Amino acid sequence: MLEIIKKYEAQLRWALYALGAALLLLFLADQLAGKKAARILQTLLSGILVGGVYGLVALGIVVINKASGVFNFAHGWMMVVGGMIFWSFFSVSEISLLGAALLATATMLLAMSTASFSRLRQRRTQLLVLGGSLLLTALMTAGGSDWRWLHALSGAFAGAMLTGLAVERFAIRPLIGQPLFTAVLMTLAIAEVLHGVTQIAWGTVELNLPIFVNPATGSRFQPIRLEGLRELLDGLVIVRVELVIAFVLALVAFSGFIIFFRYTSVGLAMRATAEDQQLAQAVGLRVRVILAISWAAAAFLASIAGVLQGGAVGLSLNISLVALRVFPAVLLGGLESISGAFIGGILIGIVEQFGTLINSSQQVGTNLAPYLVLMLVLVLKPEGLFGEKRIERV
Amino acid sequence: MANIKPAGVFDTTYEDDMAIDRTRRDKFWKNLAFCALLLVPLLSASGPLGLGLLGDQYIGLIARIAIYVIAVQGLNLLVGYTGQISLGHAAFMGVGAYGSAILARELGFSFWLALPTSALLTGMLGLLFGLPSLRVKGFYLAMATLAAQFIIPWALEYPLAGWTGGTRPLSLPAPMIGPFTPYARDSVSPETPLDFTAGAAFIVDVIAVELTAGAVDSARIDILQPGGAPLPYGDVNMTVTRDAAGNVIALRYIASKAGAYRVQLAGAAEARAEVRRGKALSFATDTAMYYLIVPLAVLLMFLARNLIRTRTGRAFISVRDNDLAAELLGVNVFATKLRAFFLSAVYAGIAGCLLAFERNSISLQMFQLDLSIEMLAMLIIGGAGYPLGALFGVTFIRLLQEAAIPALRPWLSDWLPQLFPFIDAVNITSAINPILFGGALIVFLILEPRGIAHRWELLKAAWKLRPYAY
Numbered sequence: 001m002l003e004i005i006k007k008y009e010a011q012l013r014w015a016l017y018a019l020g021a022a023l024l025l026l027f028l029a030d031q032l033a034g035k036k037a038a039r040i041l042q043t044l045l046s047g048i049l050v051g052g053v054y055g056l057v058a059l060g061i062v063v064i065n066k067a068s069g070v071f072n073f074a075h076g077w078m079m080v081v082g083g084m085i086f087w088s089f090f091s092v093s094e095i096s097l098l099g100a101a102l103l104a105t106a107t108m109l110l111a112m113s114t115a116s117f118s119r120l121r122q123r124r125t126q127l128l129v130l131g132g133s134l135l136l137t138a139l140m141t142a143g144g145s146d147w148r149w150l151h152a153l154s155g156a157f158a159g160a161m162l163t164g165l166a167v168e169r170f171a172i173r174p175l176i177g178q179p180l181f182t183a184v185l186m187t188l189a190i191a192e193v194l195h196g197v198t199q200i201a202w203g204t205v206e207l208n209l210p211i212f213v214n215p216a217t218g219s220r221f222q223p224i225r226l227e228g229l230r231e232l233l234d235g236l237v238i239v240r241v242e243l244v245i246a247f248v249l250a251l252v253a254f255s256g257f258i259i260f261f262r263y264t265s266v267g268l269a270m271r272a273t274a275e276d277q278q279l280a281q282a283v284g285l286r287v288r289v290i291l292a293i294s295w296a297a298a299a300f301l302a303s304i305a306g307v308l309q310g311g312a313v314g315l316s317l318n319i320s321l322v323a324l325r326v327f328p329a330v331l332l333g334g335l336e337s338i339s340g341a342f343i344g345g346i347l348i349g350i351v352e353q354f355g356t357l358i359n360s361s362q363q364v365g366t367n368l369a370p371y372l373v374l375m376l377v378l379v380l381k382p383e384g385l386f387g388e389k390r391i392e393r394v
Numbered sequence: 395m396a397n398i399k400p401a402g403v404f405d406t407t408y409e410d411d412m413a414i415d416r417t418r419r420d421k422f423w424k425n426l427a428f429c430a431l432l433l434v435p436l437l438s439a440s441g442p443l444g445l446g447l448l449g450d451q452y453i454g455l456i457a458r459i460a461i462y463v464i465a466v467q468g469l470n471l472l473v474g475y476t477g478q479i480s481l482g483h484a485a486f487m488g489v490g491a492y493g494s495a496i497l498a499r500e501l502g503f504s505f506w507l508a509l510p511t512s513a514l515l516t517g518m519l520g521l522l523f524g525l526p527s528l529r530v531k532g533f534y535l536a537m538a539t540l541a542a543q544f545i546i547p548w549a550l551e552y553p554l555a556g557w558t559g560g561t562r563p564l565s566l567p568a569p570m571i572g573p574f575t576p577y578a579r580d581s582v583s584p585e586t587p588l589d590f591t592a593g594a595a596f597i598v599d600v601i602a603v604e605l606t607a608g609a610v611d612s613a614r615i616d617i618l619q620p621g622g623a624p625l626p627y628g629d630v631n632m633t634v635t636r637d638a639a640g641n642v643i644a645l646r647y648i649a650s651k652a653g654a655y656r657v658q659l660a661g662a663a664e665a666r667a668e669v670r671r672g673k674a675l676s677f678a679t680d681t682a683m684y685y686l687i688v689p690l691a692v693l694l695m696f697l698a699r700n701l702i703r704t705r706t707g708r709a710f711i712s713v714r715d716n717d718l719a720a721e722l723l724g725v726n727v728f729a730t731k732l733r734a735f736f737l738s739a740v741y742a743g744i745a746g747c748l749l750a751f752e753r754n755s756i757s758l759q760m761f762q763l764d765l766s767i768e769m770l771a772m773l774i775i776g777g778a779g780y781p782l783g784a785l786f787g788v789t790f791i792r793l794l795q796e797a798a799i800p801a802l803r804p805w806l807s808d809w810l811p812q813l814f815p816f817i818d819a820v821n822i823t824s825a826i827n828p829i830l831f832g833g834a835l836i837v838f839l840i841l842e843p844r845g846i847a848h849r850w851e852l853l854k855a856a857w858k859l860r861p862y863a864y
Contacts, residue, residue, distance in 0.1 A: 071533055092816060099814050174840040180532060181479055185774055186839050188481075188767045192832030199825035200810070203818055324544070324763075331537060362552040371541040375526070378538050382530045 017380070031358045038235025043357045044350060045239055051349020052247035053308050056254060057326040058333060058341035060301035063257075065335050066274040067294035069180070070172065073187040075302055076323025077194035078163055082303025083310040083319065084202045085159035087209050090152035095141050100155070104136035105129070107158040110165040114292045156303050163194075164299030168292045191320075198317060206316040211307065212242040246308040253304050254342060257297070261338070270294055325352065325366065328374035334387025343385065348373065398858045412703050414696075431688055435681045454680045454752075459792050460691035461748045466772050466784035467698050468741025473770070474778035475702060476734035477714030478527060478535055482542035483769050486739045488761030490516045490746025492550055495564050495756060496557045502633060505569030505677075505751055513743040519546070520739020527731045531717070543763050551758055563757040565630045566750055569686065570648065572674030573600035581606075582667045587658035590671065592649035598676040599649040601669060603657055608665025610641045615667060616660065617645065620653030630754070650678050683752050690748070694741065699781040701737075710734055714779075764828070771835040777845025786846040791831055799826050 005012060032040060057075065064072045072078075085103075089095060108129045113119045120126065139154035171186050214221050221241035230236055261267040273280040273290045281287050309319050325348060333344025348370050355365030362368075383389045400419075405411040415421035438453050439446035469483050493512035497503040503511065526538040550558050558564060582588050582603070592599040603615050616624040617632075627634050627642065635644035649655055659667050677683050701707045709730045712720035721727050750756045768791070776787020803826065807819040838845065856863070 088816065094815075096814055096816060099816070171836055171840075178839075178843065181477075182839055182843055184479060184533065184536060185770060185835065189771065189832045189835035189839065192764075192767060192771075192828040193836065196825040196827070196829030196832065199828075200821050201814075201817055203821040204824075324540075327537060327540065331534075363548070367544060367548045371544045374537060374541045375545075378526050378530050378534055378541075382534050 028354075035357065036233070036235045038229070038233040038237050039357065041229075041233060042237045042239075043353045045237065046243060047350030047353035048346055049239070049243040049247045049349070050353065051329075051346030052250040053305050053312070053345075054322070054326050054329050054349050055342035055345025056250040056301055056305040056308070057323055058329045058345045059254060059257060059338060060298040060305065061323075061326065061330050062333075062335065062338055062341045063294055063301065064298045065330075066338075067270060068172065068291050070183040070187060071335075072298065073184065074167070074191035074194060075298070075326075076320030077191045077198065078160075078167075078299050078302035079306035079309065079323060080198050080317055080320050081163050081194055081306070082156055082160050082299065083209070083306030083315050084198055084207075086152050086156040086303065086307045087202075087207050087310065087315055089140060089155035090148050090211065091207070091209065093145060095151065097137075097141055100140040101133070101137045103155070103158050103162065104133040104140065107136065107162040107165075108132040110169060111161060114165065114169075114289050115286060156307065157300075160299040160303035161296050163302075164296035165292055167299075168295035172295070173288065173291075195317070195320070204317055206314050206318075207310070209307070209310040209315045211311040212245050240312075242312045246312040249308055250305070253301065257301065258338065260297075266290075266293060270297075321366075325370045328370040328377065331374060331377050331382075331384055334384030336388050337384065337386035340384060340386035398855050400858060414699060414703070428692060431692070432685070435684050438681065450680065453684050455792065455796065457680065457684045457687045457752060458749075459788050460687045461745050461752065462769070462772070462788045462792070463784050464691050464694050464748070465742050465745035466769050466776070466788050467695055468738040468745070469769055469773050470778060470780075470784050471698060471701070471710070471741065472734045472738035473773060474780070474783060475707065475710040475714060476731060478731060478734060479532070480539045480738065481536050481763070481766050481770070482523065482539035482546070483738070483742055484761045484763065484765035485543045485546035486516050486520055486742035487746035487749065487765070488550060488758070489519055489546060489739075490743030491750035491756045491761070492554075492558050492564070492746075493743065494747035495566050495750050498566055499564070500557060509744065509747050512747045513740045516743025516746070517736045517740040520735045520742075521732055524732050524735025527735070528728055540763075543766055547758055547761060558758075561758055563755045565755045567630050567648065568650065568676055568678035568754065569683075569751050570598070570600075570674050570676050573672035574674065576602075576670040576672040578669075578671045580669045580671075582657055582659050582669055584659050584661060584663060584665055587656050588669055589654060589656050591654050592652055596676060596679065596682060597673050598678070599655075599671055600646065600674045601649065601655075601657065601671050602644065602646045604644040604668050604670075606666045606668050608662050610637060610643055611639065613659060613661030613665040613667075615642060615645050616658050617647050618656040618658065620651060620655065648674070648676065650676070677751075687748055687752065690744075694744065695781070695785065698741075702781065706730070706733060768831055771831050773845075774843070775834055775838045775845055777847025777850075780845065780847030780851070782850065783845055783847040786850065790846060791834065794830060794834065795827060798830060799823075802826055 057079065060078075061072050061075050064070055064075075088099075109120070112125045112129050112132070120129070136154060136158055140151050140158070143150070167190055171190055172183070175182055175186055210220070212221065213219060224239045224241060224244070226237040226239070261270065269280070269285050269290050270293065272283070272285060273287055273294075277287050280290070305322075306315075306319060309315075309322055313319075326345065329344035329348040330341060331344075332347055333340025333342070351369050351373055352365040355369035358364060377384065399405075399416060403417055405416075410416075415424065434448070434456065435453050437445050437447040438450050439448075465483065465487055468486075469480060472478050472480050490512050493515045494503075494505075494508040497508040497511055498505065523539060523542040527535055530538065551560055578590075580588050590599070590601075601617070603617075605613055605615070618624050625632060625647070629647075631648040631650050633646040634642055635646075637643050657667075657669055659665055677686055702710070709720065709725045710733075712723065712725055713727055713730050713734075717727050720730075746761075749760075772787035772791050773783060774787070775790055776785065777783035803823055806822050806826070810822065811817045811819050842849065
C-alpha cells in the first residue's frame with residue numbers, strides 16, 4: 001500500500017487537488033444555482049473592477065518585497081495617508097500655508113539627503129532644497145480653487161515621497177542586517193504610528209472625495225446599464241462608472257510602473273538591486289538610494305490606490321483594511337511576481353464579490369473569503385501562482 | 395552573562411547548574427518580591443486596613459497588567475523561544491474570553507471550571523492554526539496566523555452570534571467560592587414576602603428560590619433589589635431554571651450589592667416557594683480579583699520559566715536557533731512547533747478568561763488585530779526570549795500609557811490645532827495610544843532589539859561584578 005502511494009505520489013496529489021477543486025465547484029454551483037445569470041455576471045464584472053485597485057496595492061507590496069525583502073504591513077496606512085493628503089488639497093477650500101511649506105521642505109530635505117545627511121552641507125544641495133521646496137509650495141497653494149487638481153496632485157506627490165523616504169530612512173535603513181522578524185515588526189510599528197497620525201490629522205469620519213464627477217454636469221456619473229443584455233441574461237447588469245474609471249486608472253498606473261521598471265535606467269538599477277544587493281553595490285550602484293527610491297515608488301503606488309479607492313467607495317481609515325485583503329492577493333500571485341500581483345488582485349476581487357453574493361449579511365466577502373484563500377494558498381502552494389519556488393525544508 | 399554568580403558559589407552538580415534559584419539570596423529576594431506584591435492591596439483605600447496610601451485604580455491596573463503578562467508570556471513561548479511569528483494572539487485571547495463567557499452563561503459553569511475548559515479549548519484551536527507550520531515557516535507562518543486573526547473573530551461574530559451576541563457586549567457574573575451551607579430556610583407565599591439584608595463586598599449572600607407548591611404557570615417569582623425595582627430575569631448574577639414548558643420554577647441570585655432585598659411571589663393563593671440563603675466568597679471587587687489574578691500570573695510565569703529548562707523548552711530553543719540542526723539532533727520539529735502553539739494558545743486562553751471575569755463584560759472590539767500587534771510590541775520591548783521579558787514589556791507599555799496619555803493630551807490638544815487649523819482636537823485622545831506604542835516599538839527595534847530584559851541582565855551582571863567592570 002505504502003509503496004503504491006510512494007510510486008504514484010504526484011498523481012495522487014493531483015487527484016486530491018482535483019477532488020478539492022470539484023468539491024469547491026460543487027459548493028459554488030449549489031450556492032449560485034438560484035441566482036440569475038445577470039447577477040453572476042454583475043458580480044464577476046465588479047469583482048474584476050474592484051480587483052484592479054487591489055492589484056495596484058499588491059504591486060506596491062511586491063515592489064518593496066523585491067527590492068528589500070521586507071513585506072510591508074504598513075502599506076494600507078500608506079494608502080490612507082496618500083488619499084487623505086490628496087483630499088486635504090482637493091476638498092479643503094483654504095489650504096494651510098504653513099502645512100504646505102512644511103510638507104514641501106521636509107520632502108525636499110529627505111529627497112536631497114537620501115544618500116547621507118552630510119549632503120546637506122553642500123551649497124548646491126542647499127540651493128536645490130530651497131528652490132525645490134519653494135516650487136512645491138507654490139504648486140500646492142498658488143491660485144484659487146480652479147487649480148485644485150494641481151494642488152492635490154503635487155500635494156499627494158510630496159506626501160507620498162515624504163512617507164516613503166521617511167519610513168525607509170528612519171525605520172528600515174537602521175535595520176539592515178537584522179533578521180526578517182525585526183523588519184516585519186518594524187512595518188507593523190510603522191503601521192501603528194501612521195494610524196495614529198492619520199487619526200489625529202483627519203479623524204475617523206468618512207470623507208467625501210468627489211474626483212470621479214462628470215465634467216459636463218458636475219455631478220456623479222450615472223451608472224452604465226447594459227440594456228442590450230437584459231433579454232439574454234434575464235436581468236439588468238449595472239456597472240458603476242467610478243469603478244470603471246478607477247480600474248482604468250489603476251491599469252494605467254500599473255503599466256506606467258512596469259514601463260518605468262523595465263525601460264528606464266533607474267528601473268534597471270532597481271531590478272539589479274532586487275536580484276543581488278552585494279553584486280549591485282559591487283558594480284557601482286548606490287544601493288541605499290535605490291532602496292529609498294523603491295520605498296518612494298511603493299508609497300506613490302499606495303497613494304494612487306488610496307485616491308482611487310477613496311474616490312470610488314469613500315475615504316476613511318477603513319481603506320487600510322483593503323491592504324489586509326490584498327495580502328492574500330500578493331501571496332496568491334507570488335511574492336516576487338509583478339504580473340502575479342495584478343492577477344492575484346483581480347482574483348481576490350472576484351472572490352470577495354462572490355462571497356458577498358453568496359452571503360451578503362455576514363460580510364463573508366470582505367472578512368472571511370480572502371483569508372480562507374490565504375490559508376488555502378499557504379497550505380497548497382506557498383510560493384503562489386507565479387512566484388519563485390524556494391527550495392526550503394520546514 | 396546571566397550565569398555570573400557571586401564569588402565562592404560553584405555549580406558542582408547538574409542540579410545546581412539547572413536550578414532556578416541559584417543562591418539562597420536569589421530565593422530570598424524572589425519570595426520577598428512575591429510577598430510584597432501580595433501586600434500591595436492592603437495599602438489601598440478599599441483594602442481591609444483602609445490605609446489609603448494607594449489609589450484604588452492601581453489595584454485594577456496591576457491586575458490587568460498581570461493578565462496581559464500571562465498573555466504576552468504565552469506569546470513569548472511561541473515567538474521568543476520557538477521563533478514562530480504570531481499575529482493572531484488577540485484572537486486566541488478572544489476565544490478564551492468568549493469560551494469562558496459562553497460556558498458560564500449557557501452551561502452554568504463556575505469560573506473555576508470555565509477557566510481550565512476554555513484554556514484547553516483555546517489550546518486546541520491553537521493547534522489547528524499551528525498546522526500550517528508543517529509546510530511554511532517565517533513570514534508565511536505570520537500570514538497564516540494573520541488569517542486566524544480574521545477568521546476567528548468572524549466566526550465569533552456571525553455563525554456563533556446566538557451565543558456571543560455578535561458585536562454587542564456580553565456580561566458575566568463574578569467568580570465565587572461557595573455558597574456554603576445555607577444559614578436560613580424560609581417559605582414564601584403570595585401574602586408573605588421575604589425581606590432580608592445582604593452583606594458587604596467579599597462575603598455575599600446567595601439565595602436560591604424554588605417553587606414547591608401551586609400552579610407553576612401562574613406563579614411568578616421576583617427579587618426586588620435595594621430601591622424596590624424587580625430584577626430582570628436576564629441579570630448577570632441570576633441563574634434561572636425553567637421547566638419543559640418554559641415556566642420559571644427556580645431562581646438563584648447572588649446579591650452583589652449591599653442593602654435590603656425582598657423576595658416576592660405572585661400567583662394563586664396556595665403557591666409556595668422555598669428560599670434558602672447562604673454565604674459565599676465573591677471575587678466581585680478589584681482587590682479580590684487581584685488576589686485571584688496575581689498569584690495565578692506568578693504561577694504561570696514560574697511554569698514558563700521552568701518549562702524552558704526542561705527537554706521541551708530546550709527543543710523550543712533549538713527549533714528557534716536552527717531547525718535543521720534541531721531535526722538532525724533528533725528533535726521532532728513539527729511536534730515541537732505544535733506544542734509551542736498549543737501552550738501559547740493556552741496562556742492566551744487563560745488571560746482571555748481572566749480578562750472576561752475581571753471586566754465582567756467583553757466585546758469583540760477588544761480582540762482586534764491592534765491588540766495582537768500591541769502584544770508583540772510589548773514582547774519585543776520587554777525582551778523576546780527572556781523569562782521576564784513579558785513582565786517588563788507589559789509594565790513598560792501600560793505605565794507609559796497611564797503616565798504619558800493624560801500628560802500629553804491637554805498639551806497636544808492645545809497647540810496642534812493652533813498650528814494646523816485642519817486638526818480637530820477631538821481626534822487626538824484616541825490616536826495617542828497607537829503612536830505611543832508604535833513609536834516605542836520603533837525606538838526599541840533600532841536601539842535595543844533585545845529589549846529591557848537584556849538591559850536588566852546587563853545591570854545584574856554589573857552589580858555582581860562591582861567594583862570591577864570585568
